[in-house]
Amino acid sequence: MVKAIVAGASGGIGQPLSLLLKASPLITELSLYDVVNTPGVAADLSHISSPAKVTGWLPKDDGMEKAFTxxxxxxxxAGIPRKPGMTRDDLFKINAGIVQGLVEGIAKYAPKAYILIISNPVNSTVPIAAEVLKRAGVFDPKKLFGVTTLDVVRAETFVAEITGEKDPAKLNIPVIGGHSGETIVPLFSQAKPQVQIPSDKLDALVNRVQFGGDEVVKAKDGLGSATLSMAYAGFRFAEKLLKAVNGDQNIIEPSFVYLPGVPGGEAIAKTTGVDFFSVPIHLGPNGVEKAIDVVSSANDHEKKLLEACYTGLQGNVSKGIEFVQNPPPK
Incomplete structure (x- = not known):
């Protein structure tokens, strides 16, 4: 019996994500929560012939408690999407408060659950979640994940376009660091199977992985962001975690985690100088079984990218922690 909750289920990411989760045979109960429209989304999904029973909740009438318990x-x-010219950092104040409130609810009603955070800016919202859970005395670093899978999916897709691989998912490309701009560092040198990126295409490829979200915003004429691909990425990570919890021992996927709190993470934190960082994670029944050090194997080109990543991440993480410890005036 697995109860999955989508918090922010009525939005551009939340609806397709909920659809994918409803189709998964690994889920027996799907609880949808948002500030608007969730009963309707739930009713629509409930007609799909898959095992998961779907319910939809609004904040009124103790909806959070019923949805989360x-x-x-x-x-x-959950959160507002990026708009044209808006950086992930611009989203911070609004989305930070939304994530804080939701995680406070999880700490109260489902303190042992796995938490997968998609809400941007992930580099700051995951530290916010960690602070909230610490304050509630229920922080388990092995169960808190920032979903950076979209960066991995993009790397697989864009490399396949260059190499001619017909099935991009067969590529395994570590993408590490954070989940915005220059904090995203693809390690093409560690791709499996190995890939050869022409030197004259490397910089443009790195830039496309780092700023792929802007490509989507522009293509949608500023009327939307990367919602469908993000929903797929969120589902892919959730499904891999559920498979690992069910006993599959061979699942590794990058995720943004609190390094000092997970096996293998302490050494990576010392190397990077950052406590929150995305690296390939060996998933298991307890969540993070081990963080895998791919940082020390980066080549010279990637090390230069990592230096910029560390600087950006340190500021992002500090901003998240500061938001909880010293809340802005309302």
């Missing part, structure tokens, strides 16, 4: 895995895409 007994939850095993939470996926959180």
């Amino acid at each position: 007994g939850g095993d895995i939470f996926v959180i895409p």
Whole structure:
């Protein structure tokens, strides 16, 4: 029996994410929560012939308590989307407060659940979640994940376009660091199977992985952001985690985690100088079984990218922690 909760289920990411989760045979109960429209989304999904029973909740009438209680895995895409010219950092004040409120609810009603955070800016919202959970005395670093899978999916897709690989998912490309701009560092040198990126295409490829979200915003004429691809990425990570929890021992996927709190993470934190960082994670029944050090194997080109990543991440993480410790005036 697995109860999955989508917090922010009525939005551009939340609806397709909920659809994918409803189709998964690994989920027996799907609870949808948002500030608008969730009963309708739930009713629509409930007609699909898959095992998961779907319910939809609004904040009124103790909706959060009813939606969250007994939850095993939470996926959180809640927040406002990026608009043209808006950086992930611009989203910070609004989305930070939304994530803080949701995680306070999880700490109260489902303190042992796995928490997957999609809400941007991930580099700051995951530290916010960690601070909230610490304050509630229920922080388990092995169960808190920032979903950076979209960066991995983009790297697979864009490299396949260059190499001619017909199935991009067969590529395994570590993408590490954070989840915005220059904090995203693809390690093409560690791709499996190995890939050869022409030197005259490397910089443009790195830039496309780092700023792929802007490509989507522009293509949608500023009327939307990367919602469908993000929903797929969020589902892919959630499904891999659920498979690992069910006993599959061979699942590795990058995720943005609190390094000092997970096996293998302490050494990576010392190397990077950052406590929150995305690296390939060996997933298991307890969540993070081990963080895998791919940082020390980066080549010279990637090390230069990592230096910029560390600087950007340190500021992002500090901003998240500061938001909880010294809340801005309302």
